[in-house]
Amino acid sequence: MSLEKILSIGGKPGLYQLKTQTRTGFLAESLLDGKKISVNARHNVSLLSEIAIYTLTEEVPLGDVFQKISEKEDGKKTISHKVPKIELEEFFFEVLPEYDEERVYASDIKKIVQWYNLLTEKGITDFSNAPSDASEEE
Structure with missing residues (x-):
């Protein structure tokens, strides 16, 4: 399973x-x-595949x-x-090493570490963002 779900x-x-879609x-x-x-429209929901970390040059x-x-x-x-x-x-x-220390707070790092450990514990190690897209090599 990728971060898409x-x-x-x-x-x-x-x-x-994410399990299934409902009417609401x-x-x-x-x-x-x-x-x-x-989960409905009142909840603030973020897909992990849509989250990015600020660096000095890019996200x-x-x-x-x-x-x-x-x-x-x-x-x-x-x-x-x-x-x-x-x-x-x-x-x-x-x-x-190039993360932006002014825009990435300790609380963000704490959450990233906590999420990584939870995903690893549950055997979710496919960290690709879009499994259907061709990966771009830099």
Whole structure:
């Protein structure tokens, strides 16, 4: 499964997997506890495939950041999101040295680390953003 079907829902902990569309929104299943919830237009929902991280030169898709973390950690879980702020920033600097320190906050890094660990724990390691598109090599 790619990041196309993984959601972050404002005000709800963890991540959710998109299950099906309903008349008023859609049904999502929590990756934390497996509970299903109905999500409608009032919820602030973000697809992980649509999130990007600011760098000094461009915006890097979250999937690419997850891939870099995965390569650094050999596909295993990484540091805890509960470590001190300075450790999070040092870790993130190793993963993405060109990240914009003025626009990427410690709380953002904490969330990225937490999401990466949750996805890895659930066996979701396909961090591509668009599996149907041809990948562009730089």
